[in-house]
Amino acid sequence: MIKHLSANQISVSDLPKELPAGHDRQAELQRRIGEANLVIVLVGPDFLQDHRFELQLIEERLPANDWRFIPILAREVPRQGIPLLERCQLLPRSEKALASLEASQRDKVLKEISNEIKKTSDEIEMLIKRGPARQSLQDGVSEVAREEKSAPVPVLPHEQTVAAEGRSGAIAGIQPALPVERKKRWRQFATWKVVTLLALFFCVLCVSIGIGYLALRTSSPATEIRTGHTATTIAACSQAGMPGAVGLTTELVAGDCVGISVGQSIFDQGNGLTISAKLQAAALLRAGRISQARTYFQLARRTDPTDAEAGIYDEDLLYFSQPHLSLLVGVHFSHRGDLYAQQDALQSRAILQGAFVYQKEYNRDQEHRMKLVLLIDNTGYSTETALEAARLTQKCLQAQGLNALALIGWPFGLAGDDVVQEGMSSDLQKLLSNMPVPIVASVPTDLSGLLPNFFSVVPSLQSEAAAIVAYMQHIGARNPDVIYDENLPSAQALAHDLQSFTNRQQQVYPSQAYTGDSATGIQDSLKFITRMNDALIFIGAAPSAVILQKALASQRYSHLVVLGTDILYHYVDLLSSTDRAALVGLHFLSFAYPDEYGYFLPDKPPPAFFADYLSEFSPPGQSEGPITYGKSREESEVILAYDAFTVVFTAFQRARPGATLLQGLESIAPAQPVQGISGQIAFGPDGYPIDKAVLVLKIVPGSSPAQPGPYTEQEMLISGRYS
Known part of the structure; x- marks a missing residue:
């Protein structure tokens, strides 16, 4: 042969x-x-x-x-x-x-x-x-390239780049994203x-x-690709859906690409090396070149194994043309580069990582004849983009042929949405209430009674406020003060709920607002602290917490016990070693922690989730270096997103013939709970979990086997139950 x-x-x-x-x-x-x-x-x-x-x-x-x-x-x-x-x-x-x-x-x-x-x-x-036509594809990719700034083209690790340079040295043209043949062949x-x-x-x-x-x-393996500065959102957003995809579409709204994608549009543009591969994959996919598109999504993952968006699209394309199950995964990527948009992007990447691990596990199970396809649904940053994303989502769900089971991880409570202390806008509330599928959130929210189809694997902001008060009582704090970021709607909403809760308890927690990107604002807020205060509740992001800790030390307030919230957890690992050192002694709340399963259930074998996470995002040969969140250690949002998938498919299996998934979710009650990675989940009448575990973590000095320098460790279970 x-x-x-x-x-x-x-x-x-x-x-x-x-x-x-x-x-x-x-x-x-x-x-x-x-x-x-x-x-x-x-x-x-x-x-x-x-x-x-x-x-x-x-x-x-x-x-x-x-x-x-x-x-x-x-x-x-x-x-x-x-x-x-x-x-x-x-x-x-x-x-x-x-x-x-x-x-x-x-x-x-x-x-x-x-x-x-x-x-x-x-x-x-x-x-x-x-x-x-090849020329059409070349024109499409050239258009992407023209959106990039003229700059020297960096070389991908272990990959080659080929550029056609003009007199100025800028890229004058770009060949289609297809493997180049060698002359000797x-x-x-x-x-x-x-x-x-x-x-x-x-x-x-x-x-x-x-x-x-x-x-x-039809050609040699794709090992050549162009890279450069991150392409603009316009280049990444296609109003045309993938050939053969029913009703899938994205639109450019206020500079953000919003809507539903299975690879024809790119949302996560955070890595300049992988974005070029993903953009070329999207161009190939829109041209109907599915096999070649998968090659470039795989190239993106080889360049950055932590890129779950590329992994999801690659997995989707294996099964999209055959009967399958589908789920919408809500994320919150934006073209903006400020602190809040970066925070949203980190949480969204974590949500996609948890979703991808579950998708791979589900599709690997030989008993599941219908495989799982994930439709990534981006809401953008602002109220305007969230509204348009909701309209597009509702339109796609009503289209014949798109039989999605649920919408998971819609980013309530993140910086860009309008879930603030005055509540949700009536337009967004109406759109979400009329979604023909259940919505299962994996981030903190404040939506009790607003949506009939709403569930959450995370306690409500009211429950988080109660956990904060429980910790203050645990440490014997009698005069705590509150500082929150007034530019962060989720921080604003939690501060409001904390004030409401303490008023009902006939306690007084004075609150001071600051502007998140202003060191002066944080320092000014400390002027209200007196020697009578014995604790400080901080509701803001990790970079602001560094400013706060340094200001407290300089003003001799180091005696204060500082309790942060879940908002800052996901950002801590990205801080410099110097900034991390400034956070030593800081306590904060969390709804999930990688070590909690082994701590509370030491006699049970760990779920496949932990090994599968390492396999997908820290593959052999690329796991050298310190163990870090987002690569070889699971972010809390990864765990919570995975648990959201777990409850959806538990409900799917429990639903009786003729019953809806909504009824299946309602069956996950205290009498029949689900044990998730983040603890036991049983929904109450409002869709929020009853008695869900809330942890207190702390930053400690020294080094752990998992992480050099100051690291996070578990302190206590402050409220709820784990199993």
Whole structure:
């Protein structure tokens, strides 16, 4: 077989020999089969027994739209009851097994098969050429490139860049995001490369042939890409949906790209290295080049394994063309670069990481015949963008064919929405109330009684306020003061709820507002602190907490016990070592912590979630260096997003025939709770969890095995129950 393929200018490589020791074989098989334009199977008796994973990957790609599947009958096997073999033409066309032929006849048949493979590859090539013109694709990618600033092009780690420079040194033009052929290879439109996905042991006198995979690509692997400054949002936002996608669309509103994407638009533009790969993938996807688009989403993840957006799109494209389950994942990316937008982006990336881990686990489960596709739904930064995102979401959900189960992680309580102390705007409330699916939040909110279809895996802001008071009572603080960021709506809302709660308790917690990006504002707010105060409640982001701690030390207020809220947790790990040192002694609330499961349930084996997180975002060979949040340690928002998926699919399984998912969620009550990574979850009448665990963490000096320098550790369970 190899001899005849080579005679037809088809090169062969042996995957098992290429894989280094310890390599994730299943992941590589999934990548190769998912990218192939032509998949060839040598069928033998071991086909169904030893290679079910590969068989499943092929079945999931069918029907073959931009690729071909050719099974070759090496030895006789029963074909009845095997849909993959029943509905496909086997080679040789006589359907006589190769092993049953005499040597001279077998060689002739192998030559005929090789010629047919060549003919099929040429047909695929013509099909691609008859698709969207190369020049159109080149124009689309060139438009993206023109949006980038003229600058020297940095080189991706382990990747090469190719630029066509004009006299000024700026990029004058850009070729389509397609692999470049080398001059020494055959001079034809595309070089066909055969990748042996399983060891191809085939000889004339073979007595046992299992199964081999030959994945032919229209070009060599994509290892060349342009990088530069982050492209503008306009270049990343396409008003056109993906070909074949029902009702999916995004729009540019107030500079932010909002709406629903499965890869045709890019929301997370935080990494200048990965954004170029994702933009080129989006351009290819809009042109209908699904296999090539997946190649570039995979390149983005190789460049930055923590990029969950690229991972979700790559996984989606495996199953989007077949019957599947879908969920909307709400995020909050913006083109703005201020402190609040950066904070929102960090939380949104964490939400996508938790969603991606659950998606991979679900799709890996062999019992789930219908796979899970995630539709990323971005709300942008402002009230205007949130309203338009809600309108687009409602429109997409009402479109025939988009059968999403729920909307998870809609970013209530983040900087850009309008959930502030006066409540939700009537327009947004009306839109969300009329969503035809349940909404399951994974961030703190203040929506009790406002939405009939609302649930949350996180306690309400009122419950957080109660936990703050409980901690003050625990440490014996009699005269605490409150400082909050007046520019952060979620901080403003929590300060309001804290004031309301303490008023009902007939306690007095004086409150002072500051402006988050002003060191002077924080220092001015401390003028109201007196020697009578014995504690300080801080509601703001981590960079502001650093300013606060330094100001307290300089003004000799180090005796104060400072309690922060969950707002600052996700930002702490990004601080410099000097700033982290300034936070030593700071306490803060959290709704999830990576070590809490092992602490409260030491006798139970850890869920697969922890190992899967490491596998996805800190893969072998790329995990050197300190253990950090967002890469090898789970952010709290990652855990909470994962728990939101857990309750949705628990409700999906519990729902009786004819019942709705809403009824299934309502069944997750105290009598039938769900044990999540962040604790036990049981919904009350308002959709919020009853007696959900709230932790107090603290920044301590020294080094832990997980993290050098000042680090976070668990102090206590201040309210609720874990299990």
